[in-house]
Amino acid sequence: MAEMTYLQAISDGLRTEMRRDDRVFVIGEDVGVYGGAFKVTLGFQEEFGPWRVIDAPLAETAIMGGATGAAIMGMRPVAEMQFADFVSCAWDHLVTVAAKQHWRVGIPVPIVLRLPSGGGFSGGPFHSQNPESSFAHIPGLKCVCPATPEDAKGLLISAIEDPNPVLFFEHKHLYRRIKTEVPEERYTTPIGKARTHREGRDISVITWGAMVYTAEEAAQQLENDGVSVEIIDLRTIMPWDKAAVLESARKTSKVLVLHEDTHTGGFGAEIAATIAEEAFEDLDGPVRRVTAPDTPVPFSPPLEKAYIPQVEDVVKGLRELAEY
Numbered sequence: 001m002a003e004m005t006y007l008q009a010i011s012d013g014l015r016t017e018m019r020r021d022d023r024v025f026v027i028g029e030d031v032g033v034y035g036g037a038f039k040v041t042l043g044f045q046e047e048f049g050p051w052r053v054i055d056a057p058l059a060e061t062a063i064m065g066g067a068t069g070a071a072i073m074g075m076r077p078v079a080e081m082q083f084a085d086f087v088s089c090a091w092d093h094l095v096t097v098a099a100k101q102h103w104r105v106g107i108p109v110p111i112v113l114r115l116p117s118g119g120g121f122s123g124g125p126f127h128s129q130n131p132e133s134s135f136a137h138i139p140g141l142k143c144v145c146p147a148t149p150e151d152a153k154g155l156l157i158s159a160i161e162d163p164n165p166v167l168f169f170e171h172k173h174l175y176r177r178i179k180t181e182v183p184e185e186r187y188t189t190p191i192g193k194a195r196t197h198r199e200g201r202d203i204s205v206i207t208w209g210a211m212v213y214t215a216e217e218a219a220q221q222l223e224n225d226g227v228s229v230e231i232i233d234l235r236t237i238m239p240w241d242k243a244a245v246l247e248s249a250r251k252t253s254k255v256l257v258l259h260e261d262t263h264t265g266g267f268g269a270e271i272a273a274t275i276a277e278e279a280f281e282d283l284d285g286p287v288r289r290v291t292a293p294d295t296p297v298p299f300s301p302p303l304e305k306a307y308i309p310q311v312e313d314v315v316k317g318l319r320e321l322a323e324y
Contacts, residue, residue: 004182007175009149010114011040013156014078016186018048021076024160025052027063028080028114037082038116038175064090064113068098071109076160084117084169085129098165099140108163112156118210118260119308120173125296128304130209130261135167136238136270142166142191143238147212149180151235154189162191171210178213194241196248200230203321204248206271207258208234211309215258218314227322237267242274249275253284254321260308263291285324290317 004012018024025048026032026041032055035042045053056063060081067077081087087094094113101109119128136143142164146152152170159166197212198219205215212233219229232248234240249255255275257268272287290309298304 001181002184004149005176006149006152006178009153009182013153017160023076026078027054027056029056029082031080060086060089064093067111068093071111076110078112080114083127084115085126095138099138109165110163111165112159113167115169116172117169118171118173119297122301124299128297132169133261133267136267144236145169145208147209147233150182151189153182154187158188158191173210191236192239194232194234194244197233198231200228202228202252203254204230204252205256205258206232206245211258211260214311217311221315222318246279249279250282256288256317258290262294264294266291285321288317290314
């Protein structure tokens with residue numbers, strides 16, 4: 001075991017797979033000489049060379065198109081969008097081609113698309129989005145949203161192994177803020193399997209990514225009120241662990257869904273609808289959602305704080321459910 005930040009764990013997982021499998025290569029803007037905008041690939045070009053750590057032009061469409069072609073030819077590209085927001089430029093290659101190629105001709109398309117996402121640093125509307133729900137809706141794509149360094153490494157290795165296109169959402173606010181013990185050896189974390197972050201008996205919080213830690217702080221406050229909160233970290237939202245969510249919902253009978261993405265059409269709506277359809281008789285209250293509002297992410301730090309769900313927002317929602 002070694003103590004690693006979230007960022008170091010991602011870097012370690014990527015380096016592990018590049019050393020193990022010559023088919024794995026990295027492509028993206030500034031990933032080579034500069035070492036990546038957030039330094040995830042620092043030193044990679046020196047170790048693996050410029051043909052496996054490729055500095056691409058400012059053209060997300062070209063990055064995605066090149067990665068798709070390489071994957072079809074048997075390579076395992078790991079493409080980085082410098083910010084998750086810019087993946088919209090590559091929508092056609094990703095959604096129209098890569099996601100559907102297996103259905104069209106029956107061949108694997110093993111691409112990992114690394115997507116630094118999320119707010120908390122006053123990046124504004126073009127550098128702070130959480131667009132996961134847009135892609136969770138697309139058949140053929142998998143969406144991974146790790147919250148811990150250990151999961152970040154294990155899920156990245158699983159994503160590189162996977163024969164399907166995998167969108168790997170890395171929350172930027174976690175990069176250097178979270179540091180835990182991570183196995184130094186190679187290991188995988190299963191895609192589509194949630195983990196119980198905190199055991200509880202009164203209310204379930206279903207969440208993922210950076211919001212796991214917001215939920216944890218809120219749960220600690222509710223504990224002082226005698227309310228026991230369970231936190232389920234989905235880890236991946238497509239596929240998502242419906243069985244784990246329903247089990248927790250039936251255990252506590254009250255559920256709050258928490259995510260940083262905007263409210264309408266966010267993935268929390270899918271979770272809430274599923275609970276209503278399949279566990280309605282087990283509920284003692286309505287399924288609540290705490291999310292960002294339906295606006296772009298503000299630049300202003302006070303406005304951004306009002307936009308991103310805060311601990312007090314979750315506490316308020318939990319207390320209302322507890323009293324229901």
